[in-house]
Amino acid sequence: MTTTSAPAVLVEGLHKRYGAKRAVDGLDLRVEHGEIVAVLGPNGAGKTTTVETLEGFRRADAGHVRVLGEDPAHGDRRWRSRLGVVLQDNHDMAEATVREIVHHVAGFYPAPRDPEAVIDAVGLREKRSARTRALSGGQRRRLDVALGVVGDPELLFLDEPTTGFDPQARHEFWDLVHALRDEGTTILLTTHYLEEAERLADRVVVVADGRVVAEGTPDGLGGRQARRARVRWTEDGAPREEATETPTALVAHLTDRLAGPDGEVAGLQVLRPTLEDVYLGLIAAADGTGATTHEETDL
Amino acid sequence: MSATTPPTTPATTPRTPPPAGAAAHATTRRAAPPARLPGTTRLAWSRTAFEVLTFFRERDAVVFVFAYPILMLAIFATVFGTDDEVVAGSGVHFPQYFLPGMVAxxxxxxxxxxxxxxxAGERDDGTLKRLRSTPLPPAAYFLGKTGQVLVTAGVQTALLLAVAALVFDVPLPDDAARWGTFAWVFVLGTAAGAVCGVAYSSVPRTGRSASPVVIPVVLVLQFVSGVFFRFDQLPTWMQQVASVFPLKWMAQGMRSVFLPDAAVVVEPAGTWQHGATAAVLAAWLVVGLVVGVRTFRWRRRDDG
Structure with a gap:
């Protein structure tokens, strides 16, 4: 058994190429037990290749990879029984019903959760007798999640789990993930949705061109430089803008200097960067195409 | 910025420690003695039941795999009728002559x-990849396929024999030796067909192209192997081509079961050739197994 100090996932210097394309190019990643980590990045950044290497589907060209203390390339049944995997883009087992599939897959595991409780937890109680071909995209995805958790995994991989969900389904899914975390499940999640990462993750890892370009808490990602507020105002009829770590002081200064008889500064705006702004700045910088954001975030 | 030295980059902040409750839970979970993994035999039965269930829900499969030989026997027996003997004086009518070919x-x-x-479909739709991500042993998957094939072929053959006997008055053998021959031809033929099917499943590029890539092969083999016509009346070159493939030998082996000894005169070789039948089927079993093991993939070709 693994020692308590070893992380759930440890990746050092992962490399994987397909022909001439370097899909993963020196990626490092560490996920502690009990943590939810979101991997963000544009399409083709190497997210899925990385996750599928951790799941044992792909062999790394180079690098050190340990998942629950084992090399995924040589993971045995015992090791697989401790993982939950939700892959992208499944439309399998169309002719079986939700209930048949969840019970069937539960039987593969040494100590599964109660399949009926799992069906309830993912909100498929009313659809339990429906064949999977009759499910909507969101229901189908919830079935995927049910199959990912029915084995009561220590570590759960969620690869773009809410693609195609409507907003309500996405919120229900987030509640489900929080419940799993409260039960101690470690989760590694890839997503396109910044809001999803912000709601779910203890830590966000941004990947571009096969390597990590930034990591941190959803609040702290990008560091103070990337999170400087922008203050806008109008002076002598022209729009002005300044990036600052101390917007309150700047606004006070502008008030002293420019306030009219009504005490107002013309066109005053204070803009705080969202996670999306920070993320887009990081990706633009990684592409080498960043313009003003590039300099402002001082990467 | 450098991605490989996080501690020195301004973009990095200290990691959030995991919630205390979560860590405690994870620790207790690891402290518990691991439960036993379910056994391969039990999982093979579970897979067989699941495979049979889903097979009989798939309309295409039921029509073109399960019902097809029964329908073809009914059509041929009706068209050719029971008036003429296949060989004068043999007492063998057309329904009886076609039955072995339909069984094969x-x-x-x-x-x-x-x-x-x-x-091919399961590879394309992600079934195989999903199963590979679980602790299901690959042996249980293949045993489940084997079980499903045996159930399907067994029920299908039983129905075929029942229809032949009850509707078209085909006499069925009543001696143990013939049923012994039936048993080994059936088992060896099923095994060879199954491993070749596993190997051939890697040929179609997608699940959707599987039927057009597989069915013509099967149809051509039926025409050249003496399923629809008397084998001895086919051109010699066609007989020779058919002799390379297992269907001809399965049909011939089944003729030795369901036709009277006198009918051996319509065999080009003049004997039932049981030795050659066993050898050819066994050779395809070995070839299919080797190729299948070497080429089997759990993922689509375009999936890395």
Missing amino acids: TGVMLSSFQNLAISI
Whole structure:
């Protein structure tokens, strides 16, 4: 058994190429037990290749990879029984019903959760007798999640789990993930949705061109430089803008200097960067195409 | 910025420690003695039941694998009728002559065509990848396929024999030796067809192209192997081509079961050739197994 100090996932210097394309190019990643980590990045950044290497589907060209203390390339049944995997883009087992599939897959595991409780937890109680071909995209995805958790995994991989969900389904899914975390499940999640990462993750890892370009808490990602507020105002009829770590002081200064008889500064705006702004700045910088954001975030 | 030295980059902040409750839970979970993994035999039965269940819900499979030989026997027996003997004085009418070929065809459809198409589909739709991500042992998957093929072919053959006997008055053998021959031809033919089906499932590029890639092979083999016509009346070169493939030998082996000894005169070789039948089927079993093991993939070709 693994020692308590070893992380759930440890990746050092992962490399994987397909022909001439370097899909993963020196990626490092560490996920502690009990943590939810979101991997963000544009399409083709190497997210899925990385996750599928951790799941044992792909062999790394180079690098050190340990998942629950084992090399995924040589993971045995015992090791697989401790993982939950939700892959992208499944439309399998169309002719079986939700209930048949969840019970069937539960039987593969040494100590599964109660399949009926799992069906309830993912909100498929009313659809339990429906064949999977009759499910909507969101229901189908919830079935995927049910199959990912029915084995009561220590570590759960969620690869773009809410693609195609409507907003309500996405919120229900987030509640489900929080419940799993409260039960101690470690989760590694890839997503396109910044809001999803912000709601779910203890830590966000941004990947571009096969390597990590930034990591941190959803609040702290990008560091103070990337999170400087922008203050806008109008002076002598022209729009002005300044990036600052101390917007309150700047606004006070502008008030002293420019306030009219009504005490107002013309066109005053204070803009705080969202996670999306920070993320887009990081990706633009990684592409080498960043313009003003590039300099402002001082990467 | 450098991605490989996080501690020195301004973009990095200290990691959030995991919630205390979560860590405690994870620790207790690891402290518990691991439960036993379910055994391969039990999982093989579970897979067989699941495979049979889903097979009989798939309309295409039921029509083109399960019902096809029974329908073809009914059509041919009705068209050619029971008035003329295949060979004058032999007492063998057309329904009886066609029955062995249809039994052999059923075995090939239930094993080769069924697995080649269904596994290609399962590779394409992600079933195989999903199963690979679970602790299901690969042996249990293949044993489940084997079980499904045996159930399908067994029920299909039983129905075929029942229809032949009850509707078309085909006499069935009543001696143990013939049923012994039936048993080994059936088992060896099913096994060879199944492993070849697993191997051939890697040929179609997608699940959707599986049927058009598999069915013509099966149809051509039926025409050249003496399923629809008397084998001895086919051109010699066609007989020789057919002799390379297992269906001809399965049909011939089944003729030795369901036709009277006198009918051996319509065999080009003049004997039932049981030794050659066993050898050819065993050779395809070995070839299919080797190729299948070497080429089997759990993922689509375009999936890395």
